[in-house]
Amino acid sequence: MTLTMGIIGFGKSTNRYHLPYITLRKNIRVKSIFNLRRKPESEKNYTDFNIHFTTDLDSFLNDSDIQLVTICTPASTHFEYAMKCLEYGKNVLVEKPFCATVEEAKKLLEIAEKKGLMIMPYQNRRFDGDFLAVKKVLNDGYIGEPIELESHFDYFRPDNSVYHGSPVDGTFYGLGVHTMDQVISLFGRPKHVSYDIRSIRNSESIDDYFDVSLFYGKLKAIVKTSHLVKKEYPKFILHGTKGSFIKYGIDQQENDLKLGIMPGTDDFGMDSPNQYGIVTYQNANGDWIEKQIPTPTGDYGRVYDACYETIINGAPKLVSNDEIMTNIEILEKGGMQPSPSTISLD
CATH class of the missing domain: 3.40.50.720 (NAD(P)-binding Rossmann-like Domain)
Structure with missing residues (x-):
């Protein structure tokens, strides 16, 4: 059909x-x-x-x-x-x-x-290759119980022009909506959220920087974006009770699309081996192992595959109503709070 x-x-x-x-x-x-x-x-x-x-x-x-x-x-x-x-x-x-x-x-x-x-x-970033690598590390149990996840989406764009608008036009709504959705899809609704949202290039502009922490008891997830980061920082940093995972480099789909390389062509969206994430963990013998995790190939079209399954076959939605509401609530309250601040979602 x-x-x-x-x-x-x-x-x-x-x-x-x-x-x-x-x-x-x-x-x-x-x-x-x-x-x-x-x-x-x-x-x-x-x-x-x-x-x-x-x-x-x-x-x-x-x-x-x-x-x-x-x-x-x-x-x-x-x-x-x-x-x-x-x-x-x-x-x-x-x-x-x-x-x-x-x-x-x-x-x-x-x-x-x-x-x-x-x-x-x-929420196409659920199918970023770098995020799929994080999911694999968690699902395979390499790092044990997760304690801290840090997610970056940084640029170096030293433009101090004034951009007017409401919070929905800023960086937190524009990029935080994706990085928070990734966290929410993994861990659900946080208990508390702390915000640092501001403009660092021109104080008269809409926000271009955020450092937001989602607290889940022992676990904390940090989502961060800045437009003044020249030296590359890891895309994901994941620490757990048994090890750590570090991944540099963003998903390659966007880079390929910008070059006019389209889905369906050979090697589209594939990560370079020198960008594979590294997991450091302890094996059953107590030895510390450092291992590359090949980056799964992302595919934003899987959102449409999910829509097909929901509309035609009655499958649950890819993004649940609870996940939608949690994301929007955190975004909206971020625009309402003085920064820095902390709120409870209980």
Whole structure:
């Protein structure tokens, strides 16, 4: 059975993170794309896929063939578009962030449940190769009970221009939404959260730095982003009762996509062996072992595979409602708190 879908928005996100993966799926078809303005030059790239491009939202949403709509528009429009899609009886996948507030998230989830529809954020970073390596180390028991996980998503962009906007336009909502989702998918809802969110390049701008800790009792998970990191820091640092795991280098899918190397080509998204993570652990004889962990190859298209299974076969959602609400609550409260600060989620 084929899942027929449409997309709202036709910018970088659609062309880089969605269509290259969807068009490889034999059981998913993109029938139509709505955008406020037509982009004929970009549209030519999809001539072979027989996609209809339109600026008429009502005709797009009234198409009864379309079962799933992906929303790839600016963050401030996500709630409005998602609500409209649900009202028209469409299942919905929303680019990050899902929405701006807990109140908005509750409304969307409640309406989807009443209508028997799926709505979910596009948490594609669950299928980053570096994160999949962390999951493997945890699942295989190399480091015993996890005690501390540190996750970095850093850049060196010394631009001190002023960028205005609300918290939803800042770095914490833009990148923290991904790194926190990875943590929440592993460990669930934290007991406490501490925040350090600010702008370090220009104090008049929206945030470009965050250092946020999620506390789970003995375990602490740290998610951190800065736009002023020139020397590479490990992407993941994981410590446990029996050892440690260190991984440098981000997932290679994005680097390949930026170069025009598409999913389905040989070696797409594959990590270099010199970037494989190193686990240091004690074996059954008490000897300390240092071992490379080959990075699993990531695939953002697996989000769409999960959507297919949920919509067509009734499988549980990849990102549960509890995970969605926890993520949005932490994001929203981060924008409301003076920084630094600590809150309880109990």
